[in-house]
Amino acid sequence: MSKLFTTPVPLQKVQVHDPFWKSRMEIVRTRMIPYQWRALHDAVPGAAPSHCIRNFSIAAGLEKGRFEGYVFQDSDLAKWLEAVAYTLIWRPDASLEQQADEAIDLICAAQQPDGYMDTYYIINGLEKRFTNLRDHHELYCLGHMVEAAVAYHASTGKAKLLNAVCRCVDLVDSLFGPEPEKKHGYPGHEILEMALIRLYETTQQPRYLRLAQYFINQRGQQPLYFDEEARRRGEMPAPGPDTYRQADIPVREQQHAEGHAVRAVYLYSGMADVARLSGDDGLQDACTRLWQDVVQRQMYVTGGIGATGDGEAFTIPYDLPNDTNYAETCASVGLVFLAQRMLRSAPKAEYADVMECALYNGTISGMTLDGERFFYVNPLEVEPEIVAANPNMRDIKIERQKWFGCACCPPNLARLIASLGSYLWTYRESTLYQHLYVGARTELQLGGHCVQVCVETEYPWKPAMRTSFSMDTPAAFTYALRIPGWCSGKFTLACNGAPVSYQMQDGYALIERTWQNGDSVMFVPDMPVQRLYANPRVRDDIGKVAIRRGPVVYCLEEADNGKGLQRVYLPTHAVFTERPLPQPLGKGLALACTGLSVVESSENAPLYQTTPPTLVARDLLWIPYYAWANRAAGEMTVWVHAMSM
Amino acid sequence: MSKLFTTPVPLQKVQVHDPFWKSRMEIVRTRMIPYQWRALHDAVPGAAPSHCIRNFSIAAGLEKGRFEGYVFQDSDLAKWLEAVAYTLIWRPDASLEQQADEAIDLICAAQQPDGYMDTYYIINGLEKRFTNLRDHHELYCLGHMVEAAVAYHASTGKAKLLNAVCRCVDLVDSLFGPEPEKKHGYPGHEILEMALIRLYETTQQPRYLRLAQYFINQRGQQPLYFDEEARRRGEMPAPGPDTYRQADIPVREQQHAEGHAVRAVYLYSGMADVARLSGDDGLQDACTRLWQDVVQRQMYVTGGIGATGDGEAFTIPYDLPNDTNYAETCASVGLVFLAQRMLRSAPKAEYADVMECALYNGTISGMTLDGERFFYVNPLEVEPEIVAANPNMRDIKIERQKWFGCACCPPNLARLIASLGSYLWTYRESTLYQHLYVGARTELQLGGHCVQVCVETEYPWKPAMRTSFSMDTPAAFTYALRIPGWCSGKFTLACNGAPVSYQMQDGYALIERTWQNGDSVMFVPDMPVQRLYANPRVRDDIGKVAIRRGPVVYCLEEADNGKGLQRVYLPTHAVFTERPLPQPLGKGLALACTGLSVVESSENAPLYQTTPPTLVARDLLWIPYYAWANRAAGEMTVWVHAMSM
Numbered sequence A, B: 001m002s003k004l005f006t007t008p009v010p011l012q013k014v015q016v017h018d019p020f021w022k023s024r025m026e027i028v029r030t031r032m033i034p035y036q037w038r039a040l041h042d043a044v045p046g047a048a049p050s051h052c053i054r055n056f057s058i059a060a061g062l063e064k065g066r067f068e069g070y071v072f073q074d075s076d077l078a079k080w081l082e083a084v085a086y087t088l089i090w091r092p093d094a095s096l097e098q099q100a101d102e103a104i105d106l107i108c109a110a111q112q113p114d115g116y117m118d119t120y121y122i123i124n125g126l127e128k129r130f131t132n133l134r135d136h137h138e139l140y141c142l143g144h145m146v147e148a149a150v151a152y153h154a155s156t157g158k159a160k161l162l163n164a165v166c167r168c169v170d171l172v173d174s175l176f177g178p179e180p181e182k183k184h185g186y187p188g189h190e191i192l193e194m195a196l197i198r199l200y201e202t203t204q205q206p207r208y209l210r211l212a213q214y215f216i217n218q219r220g221q222q223p224l225y226f227d228e229e230a231r232r233r234g235e236m237p238a239p240g241p242d243t244y245r246q247a248d249i250p251v252r253e254q255q256h257a258e259g260h261a262v263r264a265v266y267l268y269s270g271m272a273d274v275a276r277l278s279g280d281d282g283l284q285d286a287c288t289r290l291w292q293d294v295v296q297r298q299m300y301v302t303g304g305i306g307a308t309g310d311g312e313a314f315t316i317p318y319d320l321p322n323d324t325n326y327a328e329t330c331a332s333v334g335l336v337f338l339a340q341r342m343l344r345s346a347p348k349a350e351y352a353d354v355m356e357c358a359l360y361n362g363t364i365s366g367m368t369l370d371g372e373r374f375f376y377v378n379p380l381e382v383e384p385e386i387v388a389a390n391p392n393m394r395d396i397k398i399e400r401q402k403w404f405g406c407a408c409c410p411p412n413l414a415r416l417i418a419s420l421g422s423y424l425w426t427y428r429e430s431t432l433y434q435h436l437y438v439g440a441r442t443e444l445q446l447g448g449h450c451v452q453v454c455v456e457t458e459y460p461w462k463p464a465m466r467t468s469f470s471m472d473t474p475a476a477f478t479y480a481l482r483i484p485g486w487c488s489g490k491f492t493l494a495c496n497g498a499p500v501s502y503q504m505q506d507g508y509a510l511i512e513r514t515w516q517n518g519d520s521v522m523f524v525p526d527m528p529v530q531r532l533y534a535n536p537r538v539r540d541d542i543g544k545v546a547i548r549r550g551p552v553v554y555c556l557e558e559a560d561n562g563k564g565l566q567r568v569y570l571p572t573h574a575v576f577t578e579r580p581l582p583q584p585l586g587k588g589l590a591l592a593c594t595g596l597s598v599v600e601s602s603e604n605a606p607l608y609q610t611t612p613p614t615l616v617a618r619d620l621l622w623i624p625y626y627a628w629a630n631r632a633a634g635e636m637t638v639w640v641h642a643m644s645m
Helices: A019-040 A054-057 A074-090 A095-111 A119-124 A140-158 A160-175 A190-203 A206-218 A223-230 A261-278 A281-297 A329-345 A351-364 A382-387 A409-418 B018-039 B052-059 B074-090 B095-108 B119-124 B140-154 B160-175 B192-203 B206-218 B224-231 B261-278 B281-297 B331-345 B349-366 B384-389 B409-418
Strands: A014-016 A425-428 A432-435 A441-448 A449-457 A463-472 A476-484 A491-495 A504-507 A507-515 A520-525 A531-535 A544-549 A553-559 A567-571 A576-582 A589-598 A615-624 A639-642 B015-018 B425-428 B431-434 B438-444 B449-457 B466-470 B475-482 B492-495 B503-504 B508-515 B522-524 B529-534 B544-549 B552-557 B569-572 B577-580 B589-598 B615-624 B640-642
Touching: A014 A019, A014 A074, A019 A074, A019 A409, A054 A095, A054 A119, A074 A095, A074 A140, A074 A409, A095 A140, A095 A160, A119 B492, A140 A160, A140 A190, A160 A190, A160 A206, A190 A206, A190 A261, A190 A441, A206 A261, A261 A281, A261 A329, A281 A329, A281 A351, A329 A351, A329 A409, A351 A409, A351 A476, A351 A553, A409 B492, A432 A441, A432 A449, A449 A476, A463 A476, A476 A520, A491 A507, A544 A589, A544 A639, A567 A615, A589 B140, A639 B475, B015 B018, B018 B074, B018 B409, B052 B074, B052 B095, B052 B119, B074 B095, B074 B119, B074 B140, B095 B160, B140 B160, B140 B192, B160 B192, B160 B206, B192 B206, B192 B261, B192 B615, B261 B331, B281 B331, B281 B349, B331 B349, B331 B409, B349 B409, B349 B475, B349 B552, B425 B438, B431 B438, B431 B449, B449 B475, B466 B475, B475 B522, B492 B508, B544 B589, B544 B640, B569 B615
Parallel strands: A432 A476, A567 A639, B431 B475, B569 B640
Antiparallel strands: A014 A441, A425 A432, A441 A449, A449 A463, A463 A520, A476 A507, A491 A520, A504 A507, A531 A544, A544 A553, A553 A615, A567 A589, A576 A589, A589 A615, B015 B438, B425 B431, B438 B449, B449 B466, B466 B522, B475 B508, B492 B522, B503 B508, B529 B544, B544 B552, B552 B615, B569 B589, B577 B589, B589 B615
């Protein structure tokens, strides 16, 4: 099995020049990172205070005060640092690096002599540390700090934070593990598992892999650690099975994706990492089963996951309400992490399809186009008056917010977008897998040769993608292009202008040949406007249709279409015309068509009547889902009624 | 205006022999009343304890203990007494009357020397009474006690409870009112307003009308009483406008039905009473406006009201989700009360249409056919797995319950059904209005003559209704038959077998003539199976259709139709066939038709695909909505997809 494993081309080797993504990376660099820095310093007027930097400062003894904010507030600085680290790779910036170094100095100044780092317990009393893993996010914060440290080390070569987190992880390693004298616990909110794998890959210290493995295998074992821990605190264990934290049964026995959606995909990411590195087929099977449950039964068409705000959680397969959902931005970000790890284990186009869906829809819908306001929850259907009035929609915002008391999503988006280059390709020996169609360059060893790869495309607006290879001497290797699920197997593939032979394998077209310097591949998938129908088990979408073109899911917004979007019907014969996006929505395509609409009732029309409502023609303009809510607040819908199905 | 007022034919004058309702009245008498008596005594195994009788017993000094249950627990005994009083009218029962007398003795034993009656404060300390009208339901409990007392006096002629409540109301009257030295408060949960009108109509004491008038006019006046009262308790006033209690602004300024649905319709009922008796057109206008807002914008097709369980409340006009609604049984009961009062003010068929809709659907859906289990919430769409998994449906039960800690609904249903006879007719001078088609007899003075009226019908299963009149000498009067909204103006009307002339007025066919002894009227409205379409402003019902026959709204249930009811489509050409109701659902009609169904997807079918789902023929059996959940728990739906609208 191990021979199928692939490795991502690291970010340090990738230069993204893609029009769609590079502009967003620049927004992260020039807007989100400075904005979030101010937010972490409580310096954004009108935004919920973060308290984050202040907590570190108090923990370091530099100022007096109480810990404020959520117990996991430290993680926001870690995510900011991680995003900074990625931008420094593709855009060195001495002043920003200086800022990051100072933040790291502050973090290290707060670190305790034994390596402990969490400001909540440093401020509130170290004697209570590691007594409430269930609720208090110490290991979660450490996980984010490890990810930041690994990224910053890779980016700048500086090891201060890396050394600091190693000391803290070593402390954790000395306290947790299978030995009888150790605590048999694991993170309440998963992430340290996958972070430890990154630390292992950086440091090559097997104890970090072993600790990740322990956390994953121990999770949900009897007696349940969180229950024991609660009893030790003199509390009753929480009632009911702890599906919220995926900690009710061992992970290998879990059949359905359950509980808090972000935690779930972070856990599964760690499982995939550990399974790959330990050759643990049983764990990989569990991971694949849970992946399939997410993407085949519990995922919105936008790549959003989490059907309810209550626990920010999955509910049950096929329960996907569009107007009371959660689909947290972080959960889609986590789904990208998981997809990448699934691709490392076995390159299958279905994994990359989901990754691409989340990237072009459910993740970036979490930010305004200027990168300064954010959605936590990503609904697929909004009527502002009802959102305001119906408590079932209490989690839905109709406009993105400046910041959140619990501000996990904005910096999570920043670190994802800033590292986008690392999601494009994976490789092994003499095969290069092209997962995403993003304009970028890289250089890597393939079949023993140094090969330069350059991808040019106006994706997702135009389907054509040209890949050219440069090398000193001809090189034999396989170029494996993902054939997107959405092109229904319709595409053209040419090499130097002539048809080229290829083999299909797991959704990839494998072109195996000896490549000459300057060879180029032109890939043009069919990219029509598509009608999507949900599996009929999704009761909320029965009789409805959504629109997708390439990877981009569209929606109707009041700004273009007026009110009453739930009255829209899309006839089978409707023809779509491409239009430039209305401004200020940036570059891209809108789609126009003539639909139908139930005629609006008059003011005092009866509530129920025996006459069927009449339909009239209605011009519709569809915009990409990610672009909604960048103009005046109003209605939005992804799904509309399908006519004559 | 006053000449349009009508008076209900009192229950004492009515003998119901209607097959549909008499059997339910007997269930109230033989099952619900004994069952509820046991429940009030905490003697139903497995049911939530009531504590009600025990609280009275403690308050009376007959046993020791603490007050338990909700602050409004007293009201359950009052409702039970009221239901008993009504049954004693049409079915004297010395042993039951003895039981009721003993209950009244207990209530009176607990009454304080100054007339105060509420067991919560009697047990917990009288010094705190009347300090928290907002939350503590003292005046609500008194309202129910007044209703019980008036009913018991009318039924048995016994005045013990009536005298007791008069003393308590007099105490309240001495403490509340416009005078500077009095408290300027009003009930937190309305009902005392309409109860005081009943007390006024029984005792003819104008102070009871004045007190009701005061409560209604004072409600929502600045400074807000509940805020002042909170400050006097040393608490902060509750944040936000108190729409929950309809106490944010004066009732005459209220434009929309808002807040707790039961409270709202109880308040509006009191408003209608006071407006009628005081000739207050402004108040009547407010009442009519709020009525219209309820029935034209916020009512389910079943006569249910309350779109959310959060506050058991209305949300905004046209927000009527079918699966996360509340539609509390009590709220539909209250809607019947309100409709009757609207009819007293002005006999318009639209009021009786709503009353009939609530009676045949949303009220009696609150009980099993045997009268021993109850729904608090009446959803219009249920999938048990999703109800169990999605917290937005936390208020929905898929099976009726034995009892509730907050057990307002079961005895409210009992008192409604037991007094059904009082909703059939109203009259004035020489006009008799027939609002409901229910087999029953009465005798009353019309145009100065004593007239006996007998109605025979197999309604709602068969449309024909025959009314015959007996009298000693010919009598000139007008017989006004409501033409139901659902017959779309199609009906036949004959007198003694020959066509008869009539005038239409506000939806009533007025037959004005000199009636001879033995004259009979045969009324046959058109009663086809009807498709109902919601106003397109109701986004949850767009593209959907419901089925009604006469006043009875139908639903599909899993017991007859299998799973996947949300996949059902009803084609325009579907033909309905009448069938006997499947047993054990009792006498009545089911409706069979051939519909369509989206084909169920295979186990691992993709979540989204570009192929539209296919439809296949599917046999459907519709049962009356009130009869659902009397067999195995399963799916149910009122609305299904409409084909080719």
